Amino acid sequence: xxxxxxxxxxxxxxxxxxxxxxxxxxxxxxxxxxxxxxxxxxxxxxxxxxxxxxxxxxxxxxxxxxxxxxxxxxxxxxxxxxxxxxxxxxxxxxxxxxxxxxxxxxxxxxxxxxxxxxxxxxxxxxxxxxxxxxxxxxxxxxxxxxxxxxxxxxxxxxxxxxxxxxxxxxxxxxxxxxxxxxxxxxxxxxxxxxxxxxxxxxxxxxxxxxxxxxxxxxxxxxxxxxxxxxxxxxxxxxxxxxxxxxxxxxxxxxxxxxxxxxxxxxxxxxxxxxxxxxxxxxxxxxxxxxxxxxxxxxxxxxxxxxxxxxxxxxxxxxxxxxxxxxxxxxxxxxxxxxxxxxxxxxxxxxxxxxxxxxxxxxxxxxxxxxxxxxxxxxxxxxxxxxxxxxxxxxxxxxxxxxxxxxxxxxxxxxxxxxxxxxxx
Ligand SMILES: C[S@@+](CC[C@H](N)C(=O)[O-])C[C@H]1O[C@@H](n2cnc3c(N)ncnc32)[C@H](O)[C@@H]1O
Numbered sequence: 001x002x003x004x005x006x007x008x009x010x011x012x013x014x015x016x017x018x019x020x021x022x023x024x025x026x027x028x029x030x031x032x033x034x035x036x037x038x039x040x041x042x043x044x045x046x047x048x049x050x051x052x053x054x055x056x057x058x059x060x061x062x063x064x065x066x067x068x069x070x071x072x073x074x075x076x077x078x079x080x081x082x083x084x085x086x087x088x089x090x091x092x093x094x095x096x097x098x099x100x101x102x103x104x105x106x107x108x109x110x111x112x113x114x115x116x117x118x119x120x121x122x123x124x125x126x127x128x129x130x131x132x133x134x135x136x137x138x139x140x141x142x143x144x145x146x147x148x149x150x151x152x153x154x155x156x157x158x159x160x161x162x163x164x165x166x167x168x169x170x171x172x173x174x175x176x177x178x179x180x181x182x183x184x185x186x187x188x189x190x191x192x193x194x195x196x197x198x199x200x201x202x203x204x205x206x207x208x209x210x211x212x213x214x215x216x217x218x219x220x221x222x223x224x225x226x227x228x229x230x231x232x233x234x235x236x237x238x239x240x241x242x243x244x245x246x247x248x249x250x251x252x253x254x255x256x257x258x259x260x261x262x263x264x265x266x267x268x269x270x271x272x273x274x275x276x277x278x279x280x281x282x283x284x285x286x287x288x289x290x291x292x293x294x295x296x297x298x299x300x301x302x303x304x305x306x307x308x309x310x311x312x313x314x315x316x317x318x319x320x321x322x323x324x325x326x327x328x329x330x331x332x333x334x335x336x337x338x339x340x341x342x343x344x345x346x347x348x349x350x351x352x353x354x355x356x357x358x359x360x361x362x363x364x365x366x367x368x369x370x371x372x373x374x375x376x377x378x379x380x381x382x383x384x385x386x387x388x389x390x391x392x393x394x395x396x397x398x399x400x401x402x403x404x405x406x407x408x409x410x411x412x413x414x415x416x417x418x419x420x421x422x423x424x
Pocket of ligand 1: 018021022025030031070071072073074075076092093094095098119120121122135136137138141142231
């Protein structure tokens, strides 16, 4: 698991790294506060699209009642509490400053379903309590990711789901190189002081000009908030993974990867799909014959820095609800009758004093445009005919159908919802 791309020089003991992270994220709470918090006005929307992300169009999965946002930072637990208003949400973090920001936002909004706790994932000690655990961008910064993941796995109920994001190794090659260079310039990993590292990072961003990938990368940091600069260039510790090493890590904790979690970052970067298309027939058939994990690993290796983030749903191997393969999810999609979502969303807007006020306006939901490749299909949806009926001969084109499922029925593209009880 260890490799030269990783930044582990300060990874001493679990408690030592927790202490470093407490100071680091206490100084630079992550992420910076957004200008607005949007959330669906329909309280069942979050749970419905969570189920659809997992290929469950009949809502076999109960709506989550207890949610843990582990390493919640400044905003994520607020978003979870708004998206799942009928659930009890617990947010925990090492950073007091992040929790204070989160608490003040929650207080402004009068969120009654959010509890915040200052605790490490390693000390939380939850057992068999949560239907949904959300942990993104956290365990790879700890001193012992396998142990952190085991703590998250232990907190899940038998049929619970974990939304996990860890760094994709191919996204971290340049960042890790720059992080290590900064540590050396600051006097070596053991001595490097946070303030010195930040000064060096700022000086590099402002002045490094050789014709190199690192220059391009540092250039993108210009004018960015300090918390982003710190998070990208001055991380105390970071591990990174491939699909294969993440699957092995999950297995060591009794978990399995269920499906990619469509997320806003990949959506913005236009790199959501874990499936490649090939021109050569032999490649098409060999690739299609692979199981999901092997296929996604091939995609990870071939697309490298352009592959999606390692942002997946996981569940206990012993879950009562067996994992559906991507092909099975697409078959279930084809057998489902959908209706178009024509709903509303509400939003809290940041005020001059930094607080938030609920806008009286209700705006259209889902936001954004449909992908042109599936727009016409979406228009044909009538709440009566299944996708298979609508698609006719095209239903045999698995790649297209899988793409349509992703671009029309997931939480990142919530354009269609299953008409409950009309399972064909
Ligand atoms: C990159 S931020 C991600 C924040 C949030 N999950 C998000 O995606 O917006 C990492 C967060 O993990 C927290 N963290 C790191 N190690 C932790 C641990 N052992 N227990 C709890 N939180 C931890 C940090 O304090 C920081 O707030």
